[in-house]
Amino acid sequence: MHKKLFIPGPVEVYPDVLKVMSTPMIGHRGGDYHKLHASIRPKLKELMHTQNDVFISTSSGTGVMEACIRNMVGKRSLSCVTGAFSERWFKIVGEAGKEGDALSVEWGKAVKPAEIDKALATGKYDTFCLVHNETSTGIMQNLEEIAPVLKKYPEIVWCLDTVSSMGGVKIEVDKFGVDVCLASSQKALAMPPGIAVFCASKKALARAATVKGRGHYFDFLAFKKSDEKDETPTTPAVTMFFVLDYQLGKMLQEGLENRYARHVKMAQYCRTWAQEKGLKLFPEKGYESVTLTAIDNVKNFDVAALNKELGNRGFTISDGYGQLKGKTFRIAHMGDTQLDELKQLLDHINDILKLK
Ligand SMILES: Cc1ncc(COP(=O)(O)O)c(C=O)c1O
Helix, strand or coil: CCCEECCCCCCCCCHHHHHHCCCCCCCCCCHHHHHHHHHHHHHHHHHHCCCCEEEEECCCHHHHHHHHHHHHCCCCEEEEECCHHHHHHHHHHHHCCCCEEEEECCCCCCCCHHHHHHHHCCCCCCEEEEECEECCCCEECCHHHHHHHHHCCCCCEEEEECCCCECCECCCHHHHCCCEEEEECCCCCCCCCCCEEEEECHHHHHHHHHCCCCCCCCCHHHHHHHHCCCCCCCCCCHHHHHHHHHHHHHHHHHCHHHHHHHHHHHHHHHHHHHHHCCCEECCCCCCECCCEEEEECCCCCCHHHHHHHHHHCCEECEECCHHHECCEEEEECCCCCCHHHHHHHHHHHHHHHCCC
């Protein structure tokens, strides 16, 4: 039996989207592909709320995280570390042979603008990396309060991971002044895994031109050069590009504002449910994610046993990530998931755990 996915990626992919995956193959250096590539571009810009160049990478999001470090860091980077994925991004800095520092907070907390300002004011950095929605802890950074800090440092390139929020939450790339913004297909975009999308500002592309050792596969300037011909530098996952074109069209048809509002409704419903059942939200108050709810397992439920029984009923949720395994559990409500489906899941959890 298929288990409906309420895990924070991959998320449930609806049958109409899966069907697009059986579109017959086309060559990636011909007219049909050029049309497909050109059709995706304006929709992706709309989704990202940007006029900057947009690109698609045949890799998961981590590929573009590494690309940010390889293409952007000339001097030194500052990475906010709030959980497992931001920690991964920080580790990549050293692995790529670059210099960088971490601005770390306790898991479950958000980094505050004043801390960022203090670190950037040292003048040591040319790159700033932030994970918007830390999927491991369920915290979501407030971009409205961080953007004004970054505006004070125009020489710094801002790289933003919106892997598990893009498509569920409004990310105003141009208004906030984000230079590189990236997202994976298998999260709030509600597609299968396999590709990542990103945009790059003029400042980011100009920086790349000054940075040596950008590598081959993820060279931003190669993406830019190929994009001018409606192509990608290497063979793209054409099947997933068909899906992206279709899925972006579907999102725009739903209306982005409606989509964001649906996500807020689901998040509010899930948080209220948890609190009414005597459970505690794991993230710091005011920084709870809109695309997933991380719940502090204060009642010491056996999360594995819960998930096993949910599985028998055709659903699955997520345990805590890494050091939070068993201590928290996570319910994702992102992508094409509807409130009624979330209600169904929570009814099953009430029944299994005998929550009143
Ligand atoms: C916030 C965040 N960043 C990065 C990643 C890594 O993305 P990918 O698995 O697409 O490489 C994930 C994956 O869950 C994530 O949640």
